[in-house]
Amino acid sequence: MFATSLSNLVGRGRNTVPADDIMDGRGTMPMSSERCTGCGSCAENCPTAAISISDDGWSVDLGRCIFCMDCAMVCPADAIAEVPAPDYALSRDDLVVRRETDVASIEGVLDERTRRMFSESLAIRELDTGSCNACEIELNCMSNQFYDAHRFGIKVVASPRHADALVVTGPMAENMREAAVRTDEATPSPKLIVANGTCAISGGVFVGGDVAPSGISDVLEPHIYIIGCPPSPDRVIRSLAKALGMRH
Amino acid sequence: MISQVRTDREGFRASAIDLDSDGYRLMDMFTEEPFGDAGAVSALFRRGDDVVRLWYPTDGRGVTLSRDIPCASPFERRMAEMSGITFDMGTDPIVYRRRGDGHPLQKTPYDRSTEVRIPLKPNSTVGDDVFEIPVGPVHAGIIEPGHFRFSVAGEPVIELNPSLGYTHRGIEKLMEVPAGRDMSRLVERISGDTCVANCIAYAEIMESDTRIPRRARIIRVLMAEMERLYNHIGAVTGICTDTAFNVPSAMGSGIQERVFRMNMSLTRHRQLMNCVVPGGVRRDIPDSRLRELDDFLIRLKFDLMDLTDRMMDSPALQDRLEGTGVLTNAKAVGIGAVGPIARASGVRSDVRRELDYECYGDLGLNLCSDDRGDVNARTMVRIGEIYESINLVHQCAEMLEPGETRVRAVPSDGFHCSVVEAPRGELVHSAVVRDGRVWRYSVRDPSFVNWFGMCHAVPGNVVPDFPLINKSFGLSYAGNDL
Numbered sequence: 001m002f003a004t005s006l007s008n009l010v011g012r013g014r015n016t017v018p019a020d021d022i023m024d025g026r027g028t029m030p031m032s033s034e035r036c037t038g039c040g041s042c043a044e045n046c047p048t049a050a051i052s053i054s055d056d057g058w059s060v061d062l063g064r065c066i067f068c069m070d071c072a073m074v075c076p077a078d079a080i081a082e083v084p085a086p087d088y089a090l091s092r093d094d095l096v097v098r099r100e101t102d103v104a105s106i107e108g109v110l111d112e113r114t115r116r117m118f119s120e121s122l123a124i125r126e127l128d129t130g131s132c133n134a135c136e137i138e139l140n141c142m143s144n145q146f147y148d149a150h151r152f153g154i155k156v157v158a159s160p161r162h163a164d165a166l167v168v169t170g171p172m173a174e175n176m177r178e179a180a181v182r183t184d185e186a187t188p189s190p191k192l193i194v195a196n197g198t199c200a201i202s203g204g205v206f207v208g209g210d211v212a213p214s215g216i217s218d219v220l221e222p223h224i225y226i227i228g229c230p231p232s233p234d235r236v237i238r239s240l241a242k243a244l245g246m247r248h
Numbered sequence: 249m250i251s252q253v254r255t256d257r258e259g260f261r262a263s264a265i266d267l268d269s270d271g272y273r274l275m276d277m278f279t280e281e282p283f284g285d286a287g288a289v290s291a292l293f294r295r296g297d298d299v300v301r302l303w304y305p306t307d308g309r310g311v312t313l314s315r316d317i318p319c320a321s322p323f324e325r326r327m328a329e330m331s332g333i334t335f336d337m338g339t340d341p342i343v344y345r346r347r348g349d350g351h352p353l354q355k356t357p358y359d360r361s362t363e364v365r366i367p368l369k370p371n372s373t374v375g376d377d378v379f380e381i382p383v384g385p386v387h388a389g390i391i392e393p394g395h396f397r398f399s400v401a402g403e404p405v406i407e408l409n410p411s412l413g414y415t416h417r418g419i420e421k422l423m424e425v426p427a428g429r430d431m432s433r434l435v436e437r438i439s440g441d442t443c444v445a446n447c448i449a450y451a452e453i454m455e456s457d458t459r460i461p462r463r464a465r466i467i468r469v470l471m472a473e474m475e476r477l478y479n480h481i482g483a484v485t486g487i488c489t490d491t492a493f494n495v496p497s498a499m500g501s502g503i504q505e506r507v508f509r510m511n512m513s514l515t516r517h518r519q520l521m522n523c524v525v526p527g528g529v530r531r532d533i534p535d536s537r538l539r540e541l542d543d544f545l546i547r548l549k550f551d552l553m554d555l556t557d558r559m560m561d562s563p564a565l566q567d568r569l570e571g572t573g574v575l576t577n578a579k580a581v582g583i584g585a586v587g588p589i590a591r592a593s594g595v596r597s598d599v600r601r602e603l604d605y606e607c608y609g610d611l612g613l614n615l616c617s618d619d620r621g622d623v624n625a626r627t628m629v630r631i632g633e634i635y636e637s638i639n640l641v642h643q644c645a646e647m648l649e650p651g652e653t654r655v656r657a658v659p660s661d662g663f664h665c666s667v668v669e670a671p672r673g674e675l676v677h678s679a680v681v682r683d684g685r686v687w688r689y690s691v692r693d694p695s696f697v698n699w700f701g702m703c704h705a706v707p708g709n710v711v712p713d714f715p716l717i718n719k720s721f722g723l724s725y726a727g728n729d730l
Contacts, residue, residue: 130393211352229437
């Protein structure tokens with residue numbers, strides 16, 4: 001019986017994503033080309049005001065972008081293409097990308113002391129501050145047999161007291177503020193704060209309205225910003241592994 | 249078919265009770281601000297395909313319905329809190345954990361600076377050996393935030409009270425924009441696992457005066473069923489995880505991942521976001537992908553049979569599930585439960601069969617139901633629906649014919665309402681459009697009513713069974729809190 005069970009898990013081939021593939025795969029993002037006339041229809045139609053056009057040229061804020069590609073659909077000059085996107089950044093400012101930005105350079109590595117502490121094993125605690133649940137689905141997928149985050153030493157723990165990193169999702173809804181502060185206090189230092197997804201970075205589609213959440217950064221100070229709405233499980237693993245210099 | 253009936257304050261209660269005794273079920277209640285000349289309270293009732301909007305103008309005072317129709321209680325609490333309407337019977341807050349001056353849904357600004365914290369109400373069960381266990385809002389797993397208080401004497405739970413509202417993001421207020429503006433990106437994120445259903449409900453409102461291409465309708469249904477597939481597979485997997493039935497649990501999460509990958513291949517998003525828009529769908533599905541889908545579904549069915557056979561063949565698992573967390577038929581009817589939860593308690597209702605929205609009228613669909621109302625019944629109903637959904641996706645893929653997929657759609661002034669069967673049950677969106685602007689947008693997630701079902705199902709069970717019962721209800725926090 002055990003033999004058949006095991007074959008169901010691993011024997012049907014192609015199930016587990018090789019670690020090398022996780023390290024190579026990339027998401028995409030919108031980027032304007034030479035054809036851009038600066039008419040501004042993309043910026044007008046962007047649901048999260050991620051695109052801005054100024055004298056400096058066209059730029060997209062990956063901390064606001066939800067990667068819906070509505071901009072490419074409305075562009076009269078067909079000037080917006082999907083190009084490879086970075087997975088994460090270590091500072092909020094790095095997420096504003098222009099045509100001349102070298103995307104690969106956005107993904108930095110954390111300082112050596114942090115890397116030494118966490119690169120072999122990282123216990124993460126997820127903190128939902130009002131996310132729509134898509135990020136939770138993806139973070140749960142991180143431990144299924146396709147991605148198997150355990151092989152990088154990444155594991156999910158039940159209490160903030162056992163955690164090295166808080167992976168924070170959601171735009172910091174008003175009602176979650178106090179719980180977020182107290183979860184942060186319960187997590188022993190040294191710790192990493194990871195802003196997971198567009199909402200956590202900037203508030204995403206929920207900016208405005210009667211609650212006006214604007215991302216987690218006025219309550220917690222993120223060390224890693226993972227882009228995506230929601231970030232796919234491979235992207236989360238890749239971001240943590242690259243920022244911490246994990247071996248694979 | 250939607251009929252609108254205007255009454256006055258005095259006549260409202262009697263008319264509502266009449267509808268209720270005629271077999272109409274209360275779906276949603278919402279207000280229109282500002283109170284006075286233009287203020288109104290609406291109640292939506294449904295029986296089969298007949299939707300009735302009963303409404304009365306108001307100056308800020310409401311008519312208490314919950315004494316006669318108990319399932320009106322959560323709606324009254326929400327209206328009192330969000331819109332500031334007063335009821336002669338006092339109401340507890342339901343969404344906000346803090347309160348400032350004014351009310352969020354009023355047209356005058358809500359003053360956040362004066363907010364004070366509302367203390368959580370202790371449970372009413374007290375006694376020498378009664379202990380209260382507070383849980384949350386931050387839980388041990390990767391799940392959404394909510395606070396629960398159990399009163400226990402020994403092992404069994406005597407009372408359970410959930411406090412939700414932690415993920416309130418003010419979506420109904422954000423929806424108040426000019427009617428021509430496409431808000432589907434926000435609607436999808438009301439609840440990240442119900443993107444397609446929410447978006448179809450929103451799109452149907454925006455399309456009340458437009459004819460939508462048939463190909464778009466079929467693609468939408470195909471996507472809605474893919475969404476139900478991954479939700480139900482996730483819920484069944486969760487039952488295995490919470491009972492430490494590890495091999496099927498790992499199999500289930502693998503199957504769910506493959507559905508996500510199929511979604512990615514069909515629509516370029518693992519949770520099917522960014523696809524449904526008012527007027528149709530944004531991206532067509534190419535024929536090559538449909539062939540891939542066919543192979544995928546055949547393999548999926550075999551893998552699922554492997555999983556569900558293991559579950560049903562295990563006496564240890566059945567022992568945990570049978571008789572646990574019973575929601576009786578009377579209670580399910582009383583709280584107005586919807587979706588798989590209600591169907592597992594013997595309420596034979598499915599919006600897909602009753603309203604024939606999108607292209608469901610052309611599809612063959614069996615209704616899965618059970619009379620036992622326990623965790624096992626809810627799991628079995630979901631398993632049945634998984635196979636039905638596979639069947640529906642097959643049918644949709646075969647029905648697809650070349651054609652347009654998107655037209656322009658803008659709603660006319662007036663009241664619009666749409667009812668959709670989301671994975672968790674009946675989802676209701678309603679909108680009042682005035683002068684080309686969405687004046688009020690109301691969303692009633694299936695979880696909003698089903699949460700009260702869980703409060704009735706847990707007492708009498710031991711504390712360690714709570715996660716299992718919670719999982720079998722599989723409710724949304726984000727959709728409930730809006």
